[in-house]
Amino acid sequence: MRWDTPIRLLGGLHYLALTDGIDPWASPHDTLVEQRERLSRFVREQDVQTNEVGRCFGLLPAFLGLAHATGESLDLVELGPSAGLNLVFDHYGYRYANGEWGDPSSGVSLAHEERAPVPAELLARRVTVRRRRGIDLNPIDVSTADGVRTLTSFVWADQQARLEQLARAIAVARAHPPELIQGDYVELLPQVLADRDEGALTVVFQTASTQYLRRERYADLRAVLADAAREAPLGWISTQRHDEEAGEFHGYALEVALWPEREARVVARMGYHGEWLDYLA
Numbered sequence: 565m566r567w568d569t570p571i572r573l574l575g576g577l578h579y580l581a582l583t584d585g586i587d588p589w590a591s592p593h594d595t596l597v598e599q600r601e602r603l604s605r606f607v608r609e610q611d612v613q614t615n616e617v618g619r620c621f622g623l624l625p626a627f628l629g630l631a632h633a634t635g636e637s638l639d640l641v642e643l644g645p646s647a648g649l650n651l652v653f654d655h656y657g658y659r660y661a662n663g664e665w666g667d668p669s670s671g672v673s674l675a676h677e678e679r680a681p682v683p684a685e686l687l688a689r690r691v692t693v694r695r696r697r698g699i700d701l702n703p704i705d706v707s708t709a710d711g712v713r714t715l716t717s718f719v720w721a722d723q724q725a726r727l728e729q730l731a732r733a734i735a736v737a738r739a740h741p742p743e744l745i746q747g748d749y750v751e752l753l754p755q756v757l758a759d760r761d762e763g764a765l766t767v768v769f770q771t772a773s774t775q776y777l778r779r780e781r782y783a784d785l786r787a788v789l790a791d792a793a794r795e796a797p798l799g800w801i802s803t804q805r806h807d808e809e810a811g812e813f814h815g816y817a818l819e820v821a822l823w824p825e826r827e828a829r830v831v832a833r834m835g836y837h838g839e840w841l842d843y844l845a
């Protein structure tokens with residue numbers, strides 16, 4: 565059994581609730597028996613596609629650091645963006661202990677626990693995003709009802725605040741749709757990085773996606789990144805996989821690189837959904 569099978573199954577049950585209006589939680593056993601075929605197909609075919617905008621609370625300081633280091637605008641390439649809700653991070657509002665950032669009138673306003681605060685001078689910085697592209701095996705189109713249902717099915721039905729935030733983020737992404745490319749990012753990244761524009765720093769980033777790659781496939785991805793960094797400067801922001809992390813804690817270690825100048829190093833730790841942030845850099 566794959567490690568994410570239980571998440572797929574819970575997503576499938578929620579998907580049924582959203583499409584058929586049935587209440588799978590009233591009698592889970594009966595639902596599992598009666599809907600066995602549809603649920604089996606969902607578990608087999610549907611990747612986990614939780615698109616969690618709370619992670620932007622941890623990503624923002626990393627984007628600001630890279631934009632400041634180069635003094636340039638950014639061209640973003642997200643690996644495994646799902647619907648691309650984190651590709652429009654600059655259209656959200658943020659409240660940290662040491663300052664605010666972004667659009668205060670945005671429908672998405674993020675203010676999470678900070679275990680070590682993000683410095684005020686970092687939050688004073690601005691960033692211009694020139695281009696936003698994402699590569700996903702199965703990009704979700706939030707302009708369709710089924711796209712919205714699929715995304716929603718991976719937020720658990722009793723998590724009202726997250727469901728409401730997802731709906732608001734979908735509205736933002738509909739107003740500012742990112743470019744989503746369908747395919748395997750390990751395959752497609754070389755060609756996407758081949759047309760880098762010198763007027764901006766290209767930043768490849770990912771959250772909660774490389775953990776789904778087999779170890780050898782992840783090594784292939786790192787080799788693609790290393791090759792691209794030999795051609796031109798490249799930014800990298802990534803939640804580490806468990807086989808990379810030093811130390812045990814319940815959350816993600818966030819690494820940032822600015823190749824070839826700065827090797828990857830962990831700049832923060834954060835909750836799996838960005839619900840807390842421990843800024844280290």
Ligand SMILES: C[S@@+](CC[C@H](N)C(=O)[O-])C[C@H]1O[C@@H](n2cnc3c(N)ncnc32)[C@H](O)[C@@H]1O
Pocket residue numbers: 611612613614615616617619643644645646647650699700701702747748749750770771772773776777
């Ligand atoms: C759990 S979701 C995370 C979505 C988003 N990055 C976030 O943090 O909210 C993982 C995404 O990675 C995508 N994915 C996994 N492996 C991939 C691959 N090899 N190429 C492209 N997309 C991939 C899945 O389709 C899914 O949309």
